[in-house]
Amino acid sequence: MNTTTLTPEKTEIYWDVVTDMLSQAITGELVGMSNFATLTGTIDDVHEKMECAEHANCERGHAEGFIHLAKKYKLPVNINMDGYYWKNVRECFLRWANKPDFIGCIIIQEVILECFAVSMYKDVGNALEDHEIGQLFLCISKEEEEHIEHSIDILQAELDKDYAGFIQKVEDIHNDCMTILAEWSATVDLKGHCGVCRGECMKNSLYAAGMDIKSLRGNAINLYLKTLDRIGIPGTKSLQWIANLPM
Amino acid sequence: MDSESSNVAFALIGHQDSWQKISGFVNLLRNTSQEAEIEKQKIAEVYSYFPPCAIFDIDVRSITGITAKGKYIETFISPDELTLKHWKNNISKVKQAADCASNLQAGIATLGGFTSIVLEGRVDMLNGNSKTCFTTGNTLTAAFIVKAIEKACKHFNKELKDQNILIIGSTGDIGSACVKYFSAKVNTLLLCARQQNLLYQQQKELLENNISAKESADVTTLLPEADIIIAIASSIIENFDPALCKKDVIICDAGYPKNLIDNLSEDLNERLFCGGMGIVNGGYDFTPSFHHQLYNFPIPNIGHGCLLEAVVLSFENKNIAYSTGKGNISPEKIEQMYDMAQKHGIREAPFFNTLRVWD
Ligand SMILES: NC(=O)C1=CN([C@@H]2O[C@H](COP(=O)(O)OP(=O)(O)OC[C@H]3O[C@@H](n4cnc5c(N)ncnc54)[C@H](OP(=O)(O)O)[C@@H]3O)[C@@H](O)[C@H]2O)C=CC1
Ligand SMILES: [Fe+2]
Ligand SMILES: [Fe+2]
Numbered sequence: 001m002n003t004t005t006l007t008p009e010k011t012e013i014y015w016d017v018v019t020d021m022l023s024q025a026i027t028g029e030l031v032g033m034s035n036f037a038t039l040t041g042t043i044d045d046v047h048e049k050m051e052c053a054e055h056a057n058c059e060r061g062h063a064e065g066f067i068h069l070a071k072k073y074k075l076p077v078n079i080n081m082d083g084y085y086w087k088n089v090r091e092c093f094l095r096w097a098n099k100p101d102f103i104g105c106i107i108i109q110e111v112i113l114e115c116f117a118v119s120m121y122k123d124v125g126n127a128l129e130d131h132e133i134g135q136l137f138l139c140i141s142k143e144e145e146e147h148i149e150h151s152i153d154i155l156q157a158e159l160d161k162d163y164a165g166f167i168q169k170v171e172d173i174h175n176d177c178m179t180i181l182a183e184w185s186a187t188v189d190l191k192g193h194c195g196v197c198r199g200e201c202m203k204n205s206l207y208a209a210g211m212d213i214k215s216l217r218g219n220a221i222n223l224y225l226k227t228l229d230r231i232g233i234p235g236t237k238s239l240q241w242i243a244n245l246p247m
Numbered sequence: 248m249d250s251e252s253s254n255v256a257f258a259l260i261g262h263q264d265s266w267q268k269i270s271g272f273v274n275l276l277r278n279t280s281q282e283a284e285i286e287k288q289k290i291a292e293v294y295s296y297f298p299p300c301a302i303f304d305i306d307v308r309s310i311t312g313i314t315a316k317g318k319y320i321e322t323f324i325s326p327d328e329l330t331l332k333h334w335k336n337n338i339s340k341v342k343q344a345a346d347c348a349s350n351l352q353a354g355i356a357t358l359g360g361f362t363s364i365v366l367e368g369r370v371d372m373l374n375g376n377s378k379t380c381f382t383t384g385n386t387l388t389a390a391f392i393v394k395a396i397e398k399a400c401k402h403f404n405k406e407l408k409d410q411n412i413l414i415i416g417s418t419g420d421i422g423s424a425c426v427k428y429f430s431a432k433v434n435t436l437l438l439c440a441r442q443q444n445l446l447y448q449q450q451k452e453l454l455e456n457n458i459s460a461k462e463s464a465d466v467t468t469l470l471p472e473a474d475i476i477i478a479i480a481s482s483i484i485e486n487f488d489p490a491l492c493k494k495d496v497i498i499c500d501a502g503y504p505k506n507l508i509d510n511l512s513e514d515l516n517e518r519l520f521c522g523g524m525g526i527v528n529g530g531y532d533f534t535p536s537f538h539h540q541l542y543n544f545p546i547p548n549i550g551h552g553c554l555l556e557a558v559v560l561s562f563e564n565k566n567i568a569y570s571t572g573k574g575n576i577s578p579e580k581i582e583q584m585y586d587m588a589q590k591h592g593i594r595e596a597p598f599f600n601t602l603r604v605w606d
Binding site (some may be wrong): 187214215217218219221222225226229234235236238240242243244247 | 347
């Protein structure tokens with residue numbers, strides 16, 4: 001590690017971590033793209049339908065951006081949407097899409113998944129700041145923030161319509177989808193290898209790129225709780241939901 | 248919307264001082280269906296990432312018959328982060344907690360214990376454009392300390408005017424309030440803090456007003472002379488040695504986290520009490536009731552002076568920044584706040600320490 005500046009040395013482990021980060025990001029973007037594409041089928045409102053198609057295209061663009069840089073730097077990314085965590089996230093989304101429950105889908109994609117994306121991309125971007133890949137992570141993190149903003153007004157209106165019913169729905173979705181992300185972002189993959197990291201879990205080598213899983217996860221939970229607060233979910237409730245997650 | 252912010256008279260901003268309390272609280276939140284409790288170490292990994300928010304409602308009853316409704320806002324500053332290293336992060340958390348109080352449109356909000364230290368009492372930094380007023384709560388804390396000391400002197404048949412009072416943290420906000428209050432009432436003031444220049448300045452001003460005062464940054468040089476000790480410092484007094492104390496010394500530890508070690512010698516335990524604490528004779532309730540985990544004392548209806556100050560101010564419809572900055576608490580303000588509190592059945596707590604109640 002170069003002690004004069006904080007930027008980590010570009011060791012082999014460093015590039016392994018960057019590769020696995022890109023693999024996770026691309027896989028996540030493709031899940032997001034598929035989710036938004038599915039959404040176009042669940043809603044009747046034409047404008048929301050078109051907006052979802054636009055969001056799907058936006059996530060496709062993000063995936064393309066990451067894939068492009070992986071090629072440019074000859075990083076052997078591994079895209080796997082069937083690994084335990086990403087597969088379960090997608091299946092969870094489809095359960096709500098097939099109800100159909102548009103609001104449930106918005107909570108999964110635009111609150112839970114985007115909070116993790118915005119926060120983790122920002123941390124990764126800051127850690128790889130001196131590199132083009134880091135710049136892309138920071139830029140996409142900024143763009144993903146719009147998805148969260150887009151959901152806040154819609155979900156506040158739902159809360160106003162049916163306070164208790166809406167809170168129960170968010171709790172059910174939290175237990176359904178957030179549990180998977182908690183298993184995926186725990187210090188050790190709680191349900192086994194994610195199927196995306198090439199070697200053993202990259203969590204053990206994040207240090208080589210100046211990162212650590214506790215702050216990656218902690219910052220994502222922080223943004224998730226702040227977003228729930230902005231929507232109007234009471235602090236005691238959201239805290240209780242987090243306390244019931246696998247750690 | 249069942250708007251939570253319809254009638255929030257006061258907001259109490261605070262932090263927890265032990266992982267044991269926190270893990271009791273977090274595990275209480277876990278559904279009983281969950282098999283294992285989360286271990287403290289796992290909780291510690293995520294706890295300080297939680298954003299400040301209101302976690303329970305509080306109803307406090309005055310003996311005049313009125314009830315004040317408020318909320319407790321947890322800053323999630325963790326017990327390991329009460330040091331200089333985390334200062335910037337703590338200031339941001341206190342500000343976020345203050346925003347929560349403003350968003351709840353609380354009339355008055357108080358910064359419990361450590362949170363006011365983080366801002367050096369600069370509550371003016373918090374107002375922004377909200378109608379919520381902020382107080383440090385340190386005046387009622389100082390009132391409870393000085394009144395409890397006077398009560399302890401009677402309890403042990405000591406004349407206040409003959410006593411040497413050692414104040415550890417004398418240059419602090421509450422410490423300096425105690426110095427001013429006892430200046431003309433005791434034999435000698437013994438002043439202790441780490442920064443020598445402020446200590447020397449404080450002593451100089453007292454001597455100029457013909458008040459007998461000694462100062463030292465080394466508490467061990469002052470302990471042998473002290474008849475009464477008020478520990479009101481913002482960190483643990485590492486070199487406090489009970490063996491140096493007089494056998495009949497009275498000790499008030501008002502620091503949070505505790506300034507002095509817990510395992511004092513057997514006989515000193517009958518002469519040490521947790522300071523700055525009050526009792527609410529009208530009683531209070533938390534909803535949900537997290538008393539047992541977060542706010543458990545050997546006597547019911549006990550509360551921190553800094554938190555109760557906001558309650559008293561809301562009983563009195565005085566949503567004002569009553570305690571602000573550092574070193575501004577006068578004896579007159581102490582008496583005024585203490586009188587307002589007593590009107591509502593709130594006064595210094597009976598004597599208790601972490602081991603027993605001895606009042
Ligand atoms: N019971 C209650 O309800 C309340 C209790 N408190 C507690 O009271 C304490 C003081 O609060 P406040 O007056 O606002 O804080 P301040 O920061 O204003 O004052 C702290 C004082 O302690 C001194 N000090 C700090 N560490 C040491 C040490 N190791 N040895 C000797 N002196 C020390 C400081 O001087 P120097 O830096 O020069 O050493 C300063 O004089 C805190 O622990 C706080 O948590 C606060 C509010 C309410
Ligand atoms: Fe994206
Ligand atoms: Fe992995």
